[in-house]
Amino acid sequence: MKFLKTTGRNLRRSPYQAMAAILIMTLTFLVISFFVFLIAGSSQIINYFESKPQVTAFFKDDATQNDINSLKSNLLATHKVSAIKFVSKEDALKIYKQQNKDDPLLLDLVTADVLPSSFEISAVQLEDLNSISDMLKKSQIVSDVIYQKDVVSTLTTWTNAVRQIGFGLILLLSLVSVFIMATIIGMKISQKKEDIEIMRLIGASAWYVRLPFIAEGFFYGVVGSVIGWLIATGVLLWATPFLESFLKGIPVLPASITGLLSLLGLEVLLATIFGVISSFIAVLRYLK
Amino acid sequence: MILLNSVSKKFGNGTFALSDINIAVRRGEFVFLVGPTGSGKTTIFKLIIRDLLPSSGDVVVNSLELNKLPKGKVAAFRKKIGVIFQDLKLMFDRTVFENVYLPLDVAGIKSGEAIKTVNEVLSQVGLSEHKEKFPLQLSGGELQRVAVARALVLSPEIILADEPTGNLDPQTSLEIVKLLSQINEKGTTVIMATHNLDIVKNSGKRVIHINKGKIEKDEKAKEAEKEEKKDKKEEEKE
Numbered sequence: 372m373k374f375l376k377t378t379g380r381n382l383r384r385s386p387y388q389a390m391a392a393i394l395i396m397t398l399t400f401l402v403i404s405f406f407v408f409l410i411a412g413s414s415q416i417i418n419y420f421e422s423k424p425q426v427t428a429f430f431k432d433d434a435t436q437n438d439i440n441s442l443k444s445n446l447l448a449t450h451k452v453s454a455i456k457f458v459s460k461e462d463a464l465k466i467y468k469q470q471n472k473d474d475p476l477l478l479d480l481v482t483a484d485v486l487p488s489s490f491e492i493s494a495v496q497l498e499d500l501n502s503i504s505d506m507l508k509k510s511q512i513v514s515d516v517i518y519q520k521d522v523v524s525t526l527t528t529w530t531n532a533v534r535q536i537g538f539g540l541i542l543l544l545s546l547v548s549v550f551i552m553a554t555i556i557g558m559k560i561s562q563k564k565e566d567i568e569i570m571r572l573i574g575a576s577a578w579y580v581r582l583p584f585i586a587e588g589f590f591y592g593v594v595g596s597v598i599g600w601l602i603a604t605g606v607l608l609w610a611t612p613f614l615e616s617f618l619k620g621i622p623v624l625p626a627s628i629t630g631l632l633s634l635l636g637l638e639v640l641l642a643t644i645f646g647v648i649s650s651f652i653a654v655l656r657y658l659k
Numbered sequence: 660m661i662l663l664n665s666v667s668k669k670f671g672n673g674t675f676a677l678s679d680i681n682i683a684v685r686r687g688e689f690v691f692l693v694g695p696t697g698s699g700k701t702t703i704f705k706l707i708i709r710d711l712l713p714s715s716g717d718v719v720v721n722s723l724e725l726n727k728l729p730k731g732k733v734a735a736f737r738k739k740i741g742v743i744f745q746d747l748k749l750m751f752d753r754t755v756f757e758n759v760y761l762p763l764d765v766a767g768i769k770s771g772e773a774i775k776t777v778n779e780v781l782s783q784v785g786l787s788e789h790k791e792k793f794p795l796q797l798s799g800g801e802l803q804r805v806a807v808a809r810a811l812v813l814s815p816e817i818i819l820a821d822e823p824t825g826n827l828d829p830q831t832s833l834e835i836v837k838l839l840s841q842i843n844e845k846g847t848t849v850i851m852a853t854h855n856l857d858i859v860k861n862s863g864k865r866v867i868h869i870n871k872g873k874i875e876k877d878e879k880a881k882e883a884e885k886e887e888k889k890d891k892k893e894e895e896k897e
Contacts, residue, residue: 574734
């Protein structure tokens with residue numbers, strides 16, 4: 372552990388270089404954290420919409436129970452349907468009453484006869500929504516079909532775009548931070564050239580010389596990632612009340628503590644890899 | 660035992676730093692290497708610590724053939740040799756104590772033991788009261804003593820002193836030589852390079868004169884050879 376003392380001395384004696392290395396790592400992990408939040412949040416929103424009935428088919432008043440059962444069998448036989456729920460007229464009235472419980476005027480006007488019975492259907496895959504919808508429209512007992520294809524497909528498109536931009540940006544920033552750190556550590560090695568020569572002449576092994584620089588890279592990585600995570604988590608916690616009101620009814624927030632701590636763990640691991648890789652690049656380049 | 664057998668060293672620009680040098684230094688011997696600047700004294704030291712490899716010939720130190728010594732074993736080999744460099748090679752951002760502590764740290768000696776050893780060596784070279792000072796706060800003679808202390812601290816079998824009295828006044832120079840003699844009396848082999856003949860005069864030690872990369876004169880070499888043969892016979896008897 373003696374090399375840690377040397378690492379500490381190196382950090383104290385060139386604080387601006389250390390700060391630059393920590394800042395670039397902070398920026399990288401801040402961006403990584405934000406994109407992880409965005410991707411995780413949008414995935415949860417999609418899951419929420421996917422778990423909701425995606426197609427609702429309203430039956431004509433003259434539809435018999437046999438016709439409805441027959442349609443259900445036909446739909447299940449396609450293997451494109453993950454769930455079908457029959458909502459009777461009475462159930463529809465209950466839902467209506469629940470949704471409008473604060474408006475007695477609306478409640479007085481509606482009875483179960485007015486409301487149609489319906490199927491609430493979830494598809495196995497979003498791509499099957501069209502064919503399920505077509506099948507329902509062709510049925511003689513169905514009066515109307517509505518489905519949320521647009522909401523889910525738009526969200527999916529956006530999430531995929533965010534994911535791709537995120538991965539691209541994270542990759543770019545990771546490369547930039549690794550090379551900047553390698554340059555900073557390389558500069559430090561160049562500054563210490565005479566000291567390193569002295570150490571070698573008095574019998575220092577290659578690892579005795581390398582280890583403090585590798586520990587330095589590790590330090591920059593870990594400190595940068597922890598700061599980046601702290602800022603991103605702080606912003607998320609601060610924005611949670613606003614986001615919750617914006618995403619009313621969609622259970623995305625508050626973020627789970629376990630999830631946030633897992634992210635911290637993964638980021639520290641990634642930072643360690645970045646730090647050690649960049650130190651190795653510098654050490655191999657400048658300490659031949 | 661240090662042996663340079665028909666050693667030549669040619670540099671990239673074609674100049675010969677050493678030409679067909681033969682030197683044998685016995686264990687526990689004190690040898691002066693005398694010659695003008697650029698005569699090849701430092702090159703000999705660099706060959707002995709394997710900082711350089713000869714262009715031809717063999718360098719053997721304590722039965723190790725340095726030409727064949729794997730790179731991975733060079734660090735361990737160098738720990739057995741204390742070197743006082745011509746330019747001292749002290750770390751100016753470390754205190755006297757830290758400079759002397761470095762070889763012990765490099766050798767992986769435990770902190771408590773290392774601190775005790777450094778204090779003992781600093782006391783031996785008369786620098787105890789300066790141990791917290793930085794090199795820039797010391798005089799030339801004190802800096803030389805720091806370099807001597809660092810070379811001594813691992814109790815090496817061999818000490819190579821490259822112009823340790825350069826730029827020092829005669830009084831301080833004699834003190835450094837006296838210090839090295841005391842170390843030699845305890846059994847350490849000492850080779851000291853110098854161009855100051857006043858120091859060598861009346862020393863009673865073996866003196867190798869070197870000029871333009873060649874040995875001009877090796878005083879007491881014959882006596883040394885006799886001693887060596889005697890040592891060998893004794894070793895064989897044992």
